[in-house]
Amino acid sequence: MTFQELQPKVIGLLSQSDVSRDEKLKNLCQLLSNNISYYDWVGFYFADHETRTLHLGPYVGAETDHTVIPFGKGICGQVAVSNENFVVPDVSAQDNYIACSFTVKSEIVVPLFVNGKNIGQIDIDSHVIDPFTKADELFLEFVNQEVAKLF
Structure with missing residues (x-):
């Protein structure tokens, strides 16, 4: 499914009135x-x-021990400080990377802003080296704009 085809599904899922915010986020993941x-x-x-810490929210995928991450530590912690998207084509080339699993080859993190304040981020790991493009960044920015409406 293309990013364009996913956009209305994201909106529909997040606009469900009978589902809690955490359930919506888990369903989105x-x-x-x-x-x-x-x-x-x-x-x-x-x-x-x-x-100055990040706390794990809803997610899907392998379990992680990284439920609390200090600002500045790892890719997620760096995004909490920089307020900018961070695309890592190959995690093995990053000095400040927190390894979640040996199967993770690349990562993309896009900050989530509410009223101009970085309240968190969406974090995606891939088992493929260098799969993320500018289209992923733009799509995830769209996703976070929709998620921000829940806060």
Whole structure:
């Protein structure tokens, strides 16, 4: 399924009135994982600006021990500080990478803004080297714009 075909599905899923926010986010992760072959782990981290940490939210994929990540640590922690998308074509080439699994070859992290404040991010791991393109970034920015409406 193309990103363009997924957009109305994202909107429909997130606009369901009888589903909690966490359930919507989990269902969104599942939708992306099921429909984009190289999205092997899809999840959200949410920022606690007082403690300068990220906390794991809804996700689908292999279990992770990384439920709390300090700002600045790993790809997710760097995005919490930079407020910019981070695409890692090959995680083995990154010095500040937190390894989740030896099967992860690449990662993309896109910050989630609500009223101009970075409240978290969507994080996607792939078992493929260098699968992410500008189209992935634009699609995930769209996804986060829709997710932001839940807050």
